[in-house]
Amino acid sequence: MARIMVLMLLSLSLISILPLLTTAMFHVKGCVYCDTCRAGFETNATFYIQGATVGIRCQDRKTMNQVFYTEGVTDSTGTYNIIVENDHHDHICKTVLVKSPIAWCNTPDPGRNRSSIVLSHYKNGVLNHLHYANSMGYLKDEPLPQCHQLLQYYLSDSDI
Template sequence: MSCLTRLFAGALCLLCFSSVVRATTPEFFVVGEVYCEVCRINFINKLSEPMPGAKVKLECRGEETGNITYTQEGVTNEAGQYRLKVEGDHEEEECGITLVKSGRADCDEIPNEGWASKPSSLITLTKNNGFHGSSRYANPLGFTKKKANHECAELIKELEIDPDHP
């Protein structure tokens, strides 16, 4: 066997080994969106606006000790959407997306009322759960305006919401 043939065979083996190693390390994409909730009713609705430039954080914590085992931040695109690449299986961890920073000065409050008192979206990052594919979809998260837009009164009436009782 010539030296060149041995070199080629060795390179081919390394290439195959590296693709096997990559194939055994799970890779996920956490996909979600951030919006500006202009009516201060703390859920996405037809008047909510996508928020470009918002910063979100993914954190995974160990179930036993609560320690942070994995963290990553991302920023939303022009459509208010983000996509975070996550490597590794996090089956034994609780992972979630939280809001970090608004992309708009006029809509920068993190909700802290009712169900939105801890705005986050939990994500399952393992292949051992029946989900197929590598994408994991987070629930939408939103910042609120300091004061509701004028057209919100009609929406609140349409939805039959009592704004005085969250």
């Protein structure tokens, strides 16, 4: 009797995760900011950009040809939520900055203008459909006046 119960529970658990394994849909989430100090990272003076356009690009691993592309726009908190259908297990996928709606903060930070993401469940053990991408940023044309003092604060604990 116990063996039958264990088999039934195992069957039910497999049935409940089967849709996750067969449905290849991913929810990619991340944010876009304006680096007002041109520091190359988020600071206390950073603000998040509403209306920024973000793309998701996947390339074939062997040919490097683009095989998938879609776009989304950030909300009032600078966060984008993009749904991607299909598993991209043999592709190199990245989120990329496309366009900033702010004229004085529209230069992509070369070190923070893209983020690699894994859009696959293939042999990696990841069942979650929500995938977070690293924050990406644009550089303000001119740093804010208080940035020098703010950056000194950030560097005060370093050994530089």
